[in-house]
Amino acid sequence: GENVEQHPSTLSVQEGDSAVIKCTYSDSASNYFPWYKQELGKRPQLIIDIRSNVGEKKDQRIAVTLNKTAKHFSLHITETQPEDSAVYFCAAGVSGGYQKVTFGTGTKLQVIP
Amino acid sequence: GAVVSQHPSWVICKSGTSVKIECRSLDFQATTMFWYRQFPKQSLMLMATSNEGSKATYEQGVEKDKFLINHASLTLSTLTVTSAHPEDSSFYICSASNSGRWQETQYFGPGTRLLVL
Numbered sequence: 001g002e003n004v005e006q007h008p009s010t011l012s013v014q015e016g017d018s019a020v021i022k023c024t025y026s027d028s029a030s031n032y033f034p035w036y037k038q039e040l041g042k043r044p045q046l047i048i049d050i051r052s053n054v055g056e057k058k059d060q061r062i063a064v065t066l067n068k069t070a071k072h073f074s075l076h077i078t079e080t081q082p083e084d085s086a087v088y089f090c091a092a093g094v095s096g097g098y099q100k101v102t103f104g105t106g107t108k109l110q111v112i113p
Numbered sequence: 114g115a116v117v118s119q120h121p122s123w124v125i126c127k128s129g130t131s132v133k134i135e136c137r138s139l140d141f142q143a144t145t146m147f148w149y150r151q152f153p154k155q156s157l158m159l160m161a162t163s164n165e166g167s168k169a170t171y172e173q174g175v176e177k178d179k180f181l182i183n184h185a186s187l188t189l190s191t192l193t194v195t196s197a198h199p200e201d202s203s204f205y206i207c208s209a210s211n212s213g214r215w216q217e218t219q220y221f222g223p224g225t226r227l228l229v230l
């Protein structure tokens with residue numbers, strides 16, 4: 001099955017700096033890579049996703065890059081703000097009909113004001 | 114859109130009792146629902162995948178007779194923890210996939226915190 005590794009486990013940045021979280025996956029069949037943000041005590045919320053037909057996707061301060069050859073993908077947050085502080089999970093799976101995804105171990109991001 | 118509710122939000126029960134958790138998609142039809150377990154400061158561990166009208170698919174190591182899943186309609190799935198024990202105490206969270214275009218996108222419920230005494 002799929003195995004997703006995520007690094008770092010914790011990340012502290014100064015407000016305004018950029019944050020990068022990296023994930024690797026093992027199953028070359030995976031073609032769907034969502035990122036979720038989970039604030040303390042709350043549900044995970046999808047913040048961005050990417051499919052394997054593109055190498056990069058951007059939504060305001062958030063961007064995700066995908067390298068299928070190397071089987072890794074990354075989340076980039078620019079101009080970080082205190083409200084970006086949360087746990088971020090990457091995931092990998094196969095799209096096209098009710099397929100599960102495998103989650104990474106999570107990265108706790110702390111943005112220091 | 115794509116709102117998922119979960120009930121109850123928290124429950125305390127005695128060891129040996131059964132607990133039922135409901136997961137509802139409020140504004141969309143969810144052909145597939147997923148049940149996860151999350152321990153403090155850990156990732157989401159998939160327990161089972163539930164498709165409407167069919168038996169759930171359990172992940173390796175998850176006892177299907179202990180964690181009963183029913184997905185009788187396109188908006189409701191239930192997880193019953195039978196004969197709960199203290200080691201079953203955890204945060205249980207469901208997610209639902211919209212049967213529309215982006216079928217793989219999962220929308221999560223708020224979770225149910227279970228404490229077994």
